[in-house]
Amino acid sequence: MCMSSKVAVVGVGITKFGRRSDANLNLLAWQSIKSALEDAGVEQKDIDFYSVGNVGIWSEEALPAITLGEYAGLTSKGTMRVEAACATGSAAIKVAHDAIAAGSAKMAMAVGVEKMYSVPVPTIVELIGRAGNYFWEFENFGLTFPGYYALYASAYMNKYEVKEEDLALVSVKNHYYGSLNPYAQFQKSVTVDEVMKSKYVAYPLKLLDSSPITDGSAAVILANEETAKKLTDTPVWIKSQGVASGSANLSKREDYLSLDASVEAANQAYRGAGITHPIKQVDVATVHDCFTIAELIAYEDLGLAERGKAVQLVREQQTYKGGAIPVNLDGGLKAKGHPIGATGVAMAVEAVKQLRREAPPQRQADIRNGVALTHNVGGTGHYAYVTLYSIN
Amino acid sequence: MSANNPLIKLDEKDGKPVFLDQRELRLKYEIPVEEIYPFFKGLEEGKVLASRCVKCGKLYFPPQGSCSNCRSDNVDWVQLSADAKLLAATMIFVKPQSFANEPFYLVAVGKLQAEGINVLARLIIDDPTKARIGMPIKLKVVRTNDGAPIYCFTAN
Numbered sequence: 296m297c298m299s300s301k302v303a304v305v306g307v308g309i310t311k312f313g314r315r316s317d318a319n320l321n322l323l324a325w326q327s328i329k330s331a332l333e334d335a336g337v338e339q340k341d342i343d344f345y346s347v348g349n350v351g352i353w354s355e356e357a358l359p360a361i362t363l364g365e366y367a368g369l370t371s372k373g374t375m376r377v378e379a380a381c382a383t384g385s386a387a388i389k390v391a392h393d394a395i396a397a398g399s400a401k402m403a404m405a406v407g408v409e410k411m412y413s414v415p416v417p418t419i420v421e422l423i424g425r426a427g428n429y430f431w432e433f434e435n436f437g438l439t440f441p442g443y444y445a446l447y448a449s450a451y452m453n454k455y456e457v458k459e460e461d462l463a464l465v466s467v468k469n470h471y472y473g474s475l476n477p478y479a480q481f482q483k484s485v486t487v488d489e490v491m492k493s494k495y496v497a498y499p500l501k502l503l504d505s506s507p508i509t510d511g512s513a514a515v516i517l518a519n520e521e522t523a524k525k526l527t528d529t530p531v532w533i534k535s536q537g538v539a540s541g542s543a544n545l546s547k548r549e550d551y552l553s554l555d556a557s558v559e560a561a562n563q564a565y566r567g568a569g570i571t572h573p574i575k576q577v578d579v580a581t582v583h584d585c586f587t588i589a590e591l592i593a594y595e596d597l598g599l600a601e602r603g604k605a606v607q608l609v610r611e612q613q614t615y616k617g618g619a620i621p622v623n624l625d626g627g628l629k630a631k632g633h634p635i636g637a638t639g640v641a642m643a644v645e646a647v648k649q650l651r652r653e654a655p656p657q658r659q660a661d662i663r664n665g666v667a668l669t670h671n672v673g674g675t676g677h678y679a680y681v682t683l684y685s686i687n
Numbered sequence: 688m689s690a691n692n693p694l695i696k697l698d699e700k701d702g703k704p705v706f707l708d709q710r711e712l713r714l715k716y717e718i719p720v721e722e723i724y725p726f727f728k729g730l731e732e733g734k735v736l737a738s739r740c741v742k743c744g745k746l747y748f749p750p751q752g753s754c755s756n757c758r759s760d761n762v763d764w765v766q767l768s769a770d771a772k773l774l775a776a777t778m779i780f781v782k783p784q785s786f787a788n789e790p791f792y793l794v795a796v797g798k799l800q801a802e803g804i805n806v807l808a809r810l811i812i813d814d815p816t817k818a819r820i821g822m823p824i825k826l827k828v829v830r831t832n833d834g835a836p837i838y839c840f841t842a843n
Contacts, residue, residue: 446777
């Protein structure tokens with residue numbers, strides 16, 4: 296969609312992702328807020344509004360926007376909690392962005408935070424499994440969240456003759472970049488053999504095809520054009536946001552080869568930013584690799600590969616740094632971790648750091664056009680947010 | 688556990704102090720089903736029923752009692768055919784807590800050949816390794832161990 300007034304990212308912050316038994320939800324959020332305030336060079340009083348992305352059914356606070364706001368010295372500011380499943384972070388950014396675009400805020404913050412290790416792992420499996428249609432899919436049949444993507448994997452792999460070893464290549468790439476990211480949950484490389492030997496979660500997906508349970512937080516501070524230009528010489532503009540949704544029931548989908556919501560969100564975002572050849576015009580992308588199959592499907596839904604050809608990109612290492620389109624140079628959800636409400640905000644943090652050329656050299660993409668893309672999916676294409684960031 | 692406070696324990700992985708907050712809360716939902724009650728009556732008779740808008744003819748499965756296409760509340764009920772083709776399938780190894788006592792199970796999507804709509808259900812098959820995308824399967828009603836009727840797919 297077309298944006299009437301310009302909105303820039305002027306500050307970013309992120310915490311270490313992982314099993315954070317040292318920090319509760321409020322402290323975790325504060326750690327990323329503090330970094331973002333320092334990065335932007337602003338104070339809490341300068342923030343007119345803040346949105347909080349938190350799914351949170353596994354952590355103790357019912358009103359996270361309020362409790363973390365108190366901890367972070369934001370009390371009295373307008374706020375709301377936002378939910379779009381695993382795309383919650385991008386939804387929080389949209390709310391903050393739109394507040395500025397509408398003229399109701401000069402500066403707004405989007406905070407994403409998730410504290411998943413507060414409950415036992417089987418409880419998480421239970422609660423995430425409901426992320427679709429509770430009655431018709433979970434209650435009756437015990438579908439799990441990996442199970443949703445495994446259904447897609449089964450159809451996709453059959454149609455395009457993709458092997459489990461091909462999926463493993465995505466995990467190998469993202470773990471390699473995770474090993475170069477001090478904020479990542481897993482800072483170690485894996486081999487195809489290790490991925491293949493990991494246990495099945497939902498056939499054909501294995502543990503090392505899957506993003507982990509993660510605690511973490513990220514925050515971005517957004518500002519209108521006038522404010523941004525006073526604050527920084529390196530604003531990163533939100534050029535466009537594409538937002539779409541998919542059916543709750545997977546049975547209402549036509550086939551299991553593509554996420555329609557991703558395609559629609561990408562088309563909106565490309566139109567809004569004037570992108571006609573994404574693989575040539577986008578310098579670096581973060582895509583929603585909650586499972587390895589999801590990254591392959593994302594390449595096709597985003598127009599980075601033709602239908603059925605995504606696997607060629609990974610086999611030829613075209614999505615590594617230096618390739619045709621580097622993807623998930625921060626380790627992706629797979630290795631960096633996937634604190635559900637924080638993930639979309641963490642993607643924005645990565646896009647901004649890449650465009651400012653602030654990533655560590657081994658995983659800094661070549662910035663030629665000054666354009667980065669984030670692709671954040673909620674559920675199994677239940678929500679999709681595609682956002683284009685630019686230094687121009 | 689801390690010696691002087693039973694509510695503080697040290698994290699099993701990294702030894703950080705955490706407060707143990709444990710409350711019993713049984714989730715019990717009462718989900719209204721009046722609009723689709725014929726579906727449940729159909730299951731009791733061994734039939735899988737979809738709702739169909741009398742005005743515009745749109746078929747709904749899962750069923751719904753009001754048509755969002757033409758805003759009519761007038762639906763009738765039609766029995767779905769049995770013959771289907773396997774579109775997608777997965778074997779669930781890591782199970783939700785409330786399914787922990789079940790053996791590993793297959794969940795599948797089948798395309799009904801007559802109606803052209805997709806249905807998601809368990810796939811009951813003697814040898815799960817023989818499940819193949821594209822194979823013919825049948826939609827039928829079985830009884831759970833509790834005696835409740837439920838629809839599933841079986842091999843032919």
